[in-house]
Amino acid sequence: MITFDTIREAHDRVRPHIHHTAVLTNHTINDRVGAELFFKCENFQKIGAFKARGGLNAVLQVAERNEGNAVTTHSSGNHAQAVAFAARQVGLPAYIVMPRTAPAVKKAAVLGYGAEVIECEPTLEAREAGVQAVIERTGAVLVHPFDDDRVIAGQATAAKELIADFGADKPFDTILAPVGGGGLLSGTALTTYYLSPSTRVIAGEPEGAADAVLSFQSGRVEKAPYIKTIADGLMTSLSERTLAIIRQHVSEILTVSDDEIAAAMRLVWERMKIIIEPSSAVPLAVVLKHTDQFAGQKIGIIITGGNVDLGKLPF
Amino acid sequence: MITFDTIREAHDRVRPHIHHTAVLTNHTINDRVGAELFFKCENFQKIGAFKARGGLNAVLQVAERNEGNAVTTHSSGNHAQAVAFAARQVGLPAYIVMPRTAPAVKKAAVLGYGAEVIECEPTLEAREAGVQAVIERTGAVLVHPFDDDRVIAGQATAAKELIADFGADKPFDTILAPVGGGGLLSGTALTTYYLSPSTRVIAGEPEGAADAVLSFQSGRVEKAPYIKTIADGLMTSLSERTLAIIRQHVSEILTVSDDEIAAAMRLVWERMKIIIEPSSAVPLAVVLKHTDQFAGQKIGIIITGGNVDLGKLPF
CATH class of the missing domain: 3.40.50.1100 (Rossmann fold)
Known part of the structure; x- marks a missing residue:
């Protein structure tokens, strides 16, 4: 059981070794989606990722x-x-x-x-x-990539910083994270549940690794119908552990195509001037695809990382 | 005559319309060059450039x-x-x-x-x-790109912020900027002269647009021997106006090849996770090329912009 104390202790433990990463905003992207987006920049984290x-x-x-x-x-x-x-x-x-x-x-x-x-x-x-x-x-x-409470509690500290820094006066309407094995999503959902219970947590998943959306519906750990996506960090399936947390604390999982992911990634590179990897672009791709759903909202987005093979860009 | 008051007034005038941009540091790059680098990120400026x-x-x-x-x-x-x-x-x-x-x-x-x-x-x-x-x-x-005191005074405000934010307790040993027409370099040199007179200002110039280094030596506005560089923002020659300021307040102009510029640009993309254009990489290329000269120094670098055609990367 990952309590808020577990997450707080995790944060105290890792704090001396990590960056308290910046949160960036962008007028052009906000205007385009008609919402207020706060990007938690874990691409600036040690090792370039959350x-x-x-x-x-x-x-x-x-x-x-x-x-x-x-x-x-x-x-x-x-x-x-x-x-x-x-x-x-x-x-x-x-x-x-x-x-x-x-x-x-x-x-x-x-x-x-x-x-x-x-x-x-x-x-x-x-x-x-x-x-x-x-x-x-x-x-x-x-040290399993996601099927481990200690890993999940560590990933939870990114949303903890985001909410403490920018969700105190006025809570986020929505926080979005991508989902692969579900470690980040589980941690994000738990932190948000403890610190900002009015905030909905929504996950973005590539169409080419769409296991979580199926598992979320069926309640069992499902395999993706096929695995083919530029979001190379999101190819893994959930575990029983992450599925249970996600079913309890996540509102919705929305899928996006590789073209939509590449377009969102390019938008961030061109307008925000930061390097993000394809997996990081999945939540923004979700917002760009469903602007009606998110219009007028205050939204937090976890930018998961910036480790890109510059010789293999999807645009 | 651009006095410090001219620059201060310029800053007051433009401040409501611009970003006070972040200054980033990077352990890996510092370790590699054996110096402490402070990157003034004008790639995050409005329009993506200083x-x-x-x-x-x-x-x-x-x-x-x-x-x-x-x-x-x-x-x-x-x-x-x-x-x-x-x-x-x-x-x-x-x-x-x-x-x-x-x-x-x-x-x-x-x-x-x-x-x-x-x-x-x-x-x-x-x-x-x-x-x-x-x-x-x-x-x-x-509104001339650089042969205009108002433009030079505006460009001078980037170094003004850099020095105020990070050069107050311990002055920079060196501040580096690239040189094309010399507007940014002139403004940077004037600000530094007024605010941090012990700091040397050094310019970086592409070998494939090496007019400023010749003009700096001869005292006359010279043409580059040839123009061929990936640093598309630095192809222009100095004017009488910018040459006069540069001859008075700049210590040295050092040239780098396109390969050196591309390598420095790639290093920033990969390690700092920010998008910078080739011209922005010229000062870091200078430091990477002359590590002995800069060893142990506290160095400010103006990252000039991040407007890159993503379809035409030099690596």
Whole structure:
């Protein structure tokens, strides 16, 4: 059970290691959507993504409690960097299982933090088998990308800062986050429930990885009908744990196409002059697609990260 | 004569219309160069570039003093947007002469501010002839991109904010700006001379538009040996006016190649997660090239803008 105290303690634990990131606004985009958008810029976070928060909250506790002499995880990118970065902060070795298709810039960053990279085929089965082999070989402790209360409580601290900084005088009508495995969304929904209960939490999901919207309806962890999206951070499915939190605290999950994601991403690059990765553009794509639904609202959006392979832009 | 009062008055005049832009730092880049860099982010400025400052300071004075019923200029990009934006702020028509080779995104932005675009061949002669035709047809007042004390005093306000915000306790050792026509460099050098006289001002210039370094040596306005650079905002030559200020208040002009500019630009995109245009990367390219010269220094860098044609990246 992740209480508000869990999230507050997570924030106290990770605070010395992270940036309290900026929140940006943009007149042109506000005019275009007819709403007031506040972008929480986790692309400016350590390792270039919010995942630093969850990775740190888990790895710092592994170290505090002497749970093991190393950490491991599997990730297509940002969580890999997060665990590698967090392990370096506490002086533990990190073994990171990454699909061979992961962006080169993300692999280079993991190596740069001094972690060992083990490549595998880009399937969930191969990733889990890779981690199992690491655990048997090294005794490392697994830090799952999202199916872990400590990771979820860490991710929850981004929305905590957003609400404390910009939702105090007048609460947000809506806070939007993208959904992949559901770690960020779960944390965002829990924080919002505790700190700003009148605020609706809505998730954006790529049409090409539309498992969460199905699971949200059926109440069971479903697979996506197909996986093909530029939002490479959002390809994973929910877990029982994240689905339960999301069913309880999220109002709605809306899907967008890759073209819509690319257009939103380009809009942010061109007008806000910040680098965001495709996954980060999913919530704005949702707002651009459903302007009627969001008209006149005060909206918080978690910009999840800015780790883009500049050689492979979707526009 | 641009006194400190001129610059202070310019700041008071433009302040209601501009952003007081953020100053960013980056640990990775600091570690790499062995110095402490403060990036003044004019890519977050109105119109996406510092030129909003100079354009506004000139156009607001044209309006205040009833000097004419319209404004005009020639520019390859950001100054065009600046004058169009400033004219809209005061309700004057703007006629902007732009080379037909100017980036599409910059032309679109000028049109978006309600200005009329007159295309011309990409030569200084064609641009000046285009402006002359506009003046004869409409009686518009010329707002020159840099050969104008009001424009220079406006550009000077960027360094004024940088020094006030981050140079008060401990002065900058060096402030770097790129040089094209010399408006920003002149303004930066004057502000620094008035506010932080112990700080050296150094300019960066592309090898493929290396007129300023020659003029700086000879004391006469020289032409570049050749013009070929990705830093499309820096192709113009100095004027007598800007050369005089630069010779008096700038310590040194250092040149960098297009490869060095592209590498510095990419470094900022990848590590700082902000969009900067090639011209903005020139000062960092200078620091990366001459790390010995700048080691251990506290350095201010004016990031001039972020208006990039995303379809034409130099990497």
